[in-house]
Amino acid sequence: MKYTFPHYFDQFQCVAAECEDTCCAGWAIMIDEETLEKYKEYQGSFGNRLRNSIDWEEGCFCQYDKRCAFLNDDNLCDLHIEAGEHMLCDTCRNYPRHMEEFEGLREGSLSLSCIESAKIILGCEEPVQFITMEDDVEDEEYEDFDFLLFTKMMDARGKILEVLQNRDIDIMMRISMVLELAQKMQDAVDENEIFKIDDLLEEFGSINMALEFQKNAEKYIVGENEFCGNMRKIFRIFSKLEVLKHDWPDYVKKAEKTLYGNGQREYEKQRQAFHKLCGLKSAEYEKWSNWIEQLMVYFVFTYFCGSVYDDNILGKMQTAVVTTLLIQELAIAKWVENGEVLDFKAFVDIAHRVSREIEHSDVNLIRLEKIFDSNMVYKTDDLLKLILFKN
Numbered sequence: 420m421k422y423t424f425p426h427y428f429d430q431f432q433c434v435a436a437e438c439e440d441t442c443c444a445g446w447a448i449m450i451d452e453e454t455l456e457k458y459k460e461y462q463g464s465f466g467n468r469l470r471n472s473i474d475w476e477e478g479c480f481c482q483y484d485k486r487c488a489f490l491n492d493d494n495l496c497d498l499h500i501e502a503g504e505h506m507l508c509d510t511c512r513n514y515p516r517h518m519e520e521f522e523g524l525r526e527g528s529l530s531l532s533c534i535e536s537a538k539i540i541l542g543c544e545e546p547v548q549f550i551t552m553e554d555d556v557e558d559e560e561y562e563d564f565d566f567l568l569f570t571k572m573m574d575a576r577g578k579i580l581e582v583l584q585n586r587d588i589d590i591m592m593r594i595s596m597v598l599e600l601a602q603k604m605q606d607a608v609d610e611n612e613i614f615k616i617d618d619l620l621e622e623f624g625s626i627n628m629a630l631e632f633q634k635n636a637e638k639y640i641v642g643e644n645e646f647c648g649n650m651r652k653i654f655r656i657f658s659k660l661e662v663l664k665h666d667w668p669d670y671v672k673k674a675e676k677t678l679y680g681n682g683q684r685e686y687e688k689q690r691q692a693f694h695k696l697c698g699l700k701s702a703e704y705e706k707w708s709n710w711i712e713q714l715m716v717y718f719v720f721t722y723f724c725g726s727v728y729d730d731n732i733l734g735k736m737q738t739a740v741v742t743t744l745l746i747q748e749l750a751i752a753k754w755v756e757n758g759e760v761l762d763f764k765a766f767v768d769i770a771h772r773v774s775r776e777i778e779h780s781d782v783n784l785i786r787l788e789k790i791f792d793s794n795m796v797y798k799t800d801d802l803l804k805l806i807l808f809k810n
């Protein structure tokens with residue numbers, strides 16, 4: 420079996436009671452079969468509490484006030500304290516380490532939703548390296564696994580990550596290039612011409628191709644009104660998602676008011692000031708573009724190849740791009756609210772909040788892809804207009 424991880428994977432350490440967040444609040448924590456069996460058998464008085472705190476139908480821990488039944492007032496886990504680490508279920512033992520499984524390959528990543536992981540992911544200043552190892556564990560065979568498509572996806576992801584990490588190209592241009600590639604790959608798969616992907620990848624990422632793309636980018640010019648209107652429409656996607664943490668709706672409402680509440684002209688003034696002082700057009704470009712690069716690399720590495728299971732290549736890239744754009748919008752709002760200041764801590768906080776709401780809800784991940792499919796504003800040409808809009 421092969422395993423691939425980002426180079427910082429082993430740097431994570433849980434800070435437990437010191438943590439400024441509570442990872443087990445808000446989520447329904449699913450319990451694996453093996454651990455459920457252990458819980459059934461657990462003896463003593465804690466055994467009764469354990470069994471009474473499980474939703475046996477769903478196979479998850481009960482929640483009170485959107486908090487796990489075992490999360491105590493000190494934000495520590497009573498199950499860990501009373502029964503020991505060996506009694507934790509796989510989800511709790513592994514979090515924030517996330518694993519994607521493919522035939523012959525397991526890919527590990529740290530979840531952006533954990534604030535300590537987010538510090539590692541976004542604090543990485545150099546391009547992330549991905550390390551592959553192999554052991555003697557026999558590969559599991561997956562029924563109906565499309566190995567040919569998977570190979571193409573892996574090749575494409577390698578090239579996409581290379582482009583996303585090419586710091587000679589403007590970050591928004593890099594994002595546009597990979598989105599356009601995903602669209603072309605999707606077209607090839609939909610037309611049953613998967614071998615076209617090889618041709619697409621041959622040129623992709625070359626200097627010539629980047630220059631050509633830059634030249635063509637002029638066709639994606641859009642007016643301020645349309646930009647603001649479409650950005651606001653995209654921002655409203657938050658209101659269509661399942662809420663995981665109780666304070667999230669108010670957090671988003673406040674940001675929406677800050678961004679769009681005073682009309683389109685004020686929005687545009689704030690956005691341009693942000694980019695001039697600390698974003699894409701500022702002396703801080705290197706820092707800002709690095710955060711954006713790390714977000715895109717994180718989403719693409721974690722989810723892109725999962726499209727081997729549903730053929731939705733474009734959907735995976737749209738999720739990466741739209742989530743990154745939304746984090747950028749929330750960052751602008753925070754910058755305004757904080758008196759034109761946005762430090763690393765604030766950016767980490769925003770990214771981990773968004774990740775908590777989106778990445779840990781299958782309902783939300785599926786809903787997002789459906790929304791992308793049904794709304795014109797997410798069509799590739801329209802998204803490109805937003806990404807490439809002058810700053």
Ligand code: SF4
Nearest residue numbers: 433434438442533535
């Ligand atoms: S959010 Fe991360 S650091 Fe905080 S308690 Fe959970 S796993 Fe530990």
